[in-house]
Amino acid sequence: MNNSRLPIGVFDSGMGGLTVLRSLKSVLPNESFIYLGDTARLPYGTKSPETVKQYALQMARVLVERQIKALVIACNTATTAALPHLQQLLPDIPVLGVVGPGADAVIAATSNQRIMVFATETTIASEVYQRIILEKLPNAVIHTQACSLLVALAEEGMQDNAIAHEVLRHYLDNFHQQDTLLLGCTHFPVFKPLLKKLLPADVRIVDSADATAKALHAKLSELNLLADVMDQGSATRYLVTDSAIRFQKVSAIFLGESISPSAIEVIDG
Ligand code: DGL
Numbered sequence: 001m002n003n004s005r006l007p008i009g010v011f012d013s014g015m016g017g018l019t020v021l022r023s024l025k026s027v028l029p030n031e032s033f034i035y036l037g038d039t040a041r042l043p044y045g046t047k048s049p050e051t052v053k054q055y056a057l058q059m060a061r062v063l064v065e066r067q068i069k070a071l072v073i074a075c076n077t078a079t080t081a082a083l084p085h086l087q088q089l090l091p092d093i094p095v096l097g098v099v100g101p102g103a104d105a106v107i108a109a110t111s112n113q114r115i116m117v118f119a120t121e122t123t124i125a126s127e128v129y130q131r132i133i134l135e136k137l138p139n140a141v142i143h144t145q146a147c148s149l150l151v152a153l154a155e156e157g158m159q160d161n162a163i164a165h166e167v168l169r170h171y172l173d174n175f176h177q178q179d180t181l182l183l184g185c186t187h188f189p190v191f192k193p194l195l196k197k198l199l200p201a202d203v204r205i206v207d208s209a210d211a212t213a214k215a216l217h218a219k220l221s222e223l224n225l226l227a228d229v230m231d232q233g234s235a236t237r238y239l240v241t242d243s244a245i246r247f248q249k250v251s252a253i254f255l256g257e258s259i260s261p262s263a264i265e266v267i268d269g
Contacts (some may be wrong), residue, residue: 004225007032007234008216009063010072013044013055014155015247016187017074018254020098020209021236024072027213028220030227032234034066036267040242043151045120045185049081052122056082057089062239062267064090069225072216073097076119076184076208080126094219098186099123101215102208103132106182109204113140114177119184121146129184143178147171151187157250159190168198175199183207190253238264 008028010021014037021035036059038044044052056078060071070093071086073079079097087095106115106129117129124146133140149167158164168191175181181203183189189207196205220226236259240247244264252258 003069004220004227005032005231006067006069007034007237008070008072009034009036009060009066009068010074011036011038011056011059011063011078012075012186013037013077014039014042014151014187015251015254016151016154016185018251019186019189019207020072020074020212022254022256023209023213024216025236027210027217028227030229030231032227032231033236034063034068034239035236036063036239037241037247039240039247042155043120043148044075044077045122045151046148047122049122049126052077052081053085056086060086060090060095064093069093070216070220071095072212074186074212076102076123076186080123080128094216094223094225096212096216096219098208098212099128099184100132101211102182102184102206103129103136105206105208105211106180107133107136109206110137110140110180112177112179113137115140115142115180115182116175116178117142117144117182117184118147118150118171118188119144120151121148123184129182143174145171145174147185147188150191151185154187154190154254155250157253159253160194164191164194165198168194172198178203180204180206235263239267240264241267
């Protein structure tokens, strides 16, 4: 089989990566995808980098066994903990993370170089965003905020209620002169409508989804691995390590379309 016809593997700790899959499907409409959510072990964002790296390796192995032509780590925490390692381990396929594209997006969006980053505890502790952004914008002033509660709220489908409102207000406490908010966790884009209500109208809210999809498009094109328009991408398959019912119920908020229960398979992690 021509490798360009193989699916693209995408994984996250849970449903957050579906916000990336949504952009991937839109930018790469001829491609097939296998999405893996490690729902049994979510959250990743409060665990140590060593543990997250182990989980990421296991998730990558599951996808590689199913024959994929590229791997997208649709999770900032797992990208931070495991991207270079996975790239080394899988030299035959492109392996992309979401952190580089997210940093590029925020660099393109900011005018006053005052940036706020919302991410998980583990991503914030790694200082990965500061490192990448300051390399390109050495005068940038970057504030960071660990927002662990947002992951639980998003997975509960509570992205726009009174509790989410209060939690966001709490996390926005230090938001003052920034002109750009980077959502450095793939679970967070579901809060965009509420964030828009809470922030001044001229604040830009950016995430890594579109930038990651564009980066993957460029990589596949460079390697001559883009699926042909005639391939028409087969239906996306979804793998979870726990509770298909829960995943099916809440996933539409992240993906923007509902997933048929028959497309979801529960696997051992
Ligand atoms: N979606 C993941 C990220 O982008 C983290 C969620 C979690 O804590 O599991 O970092």
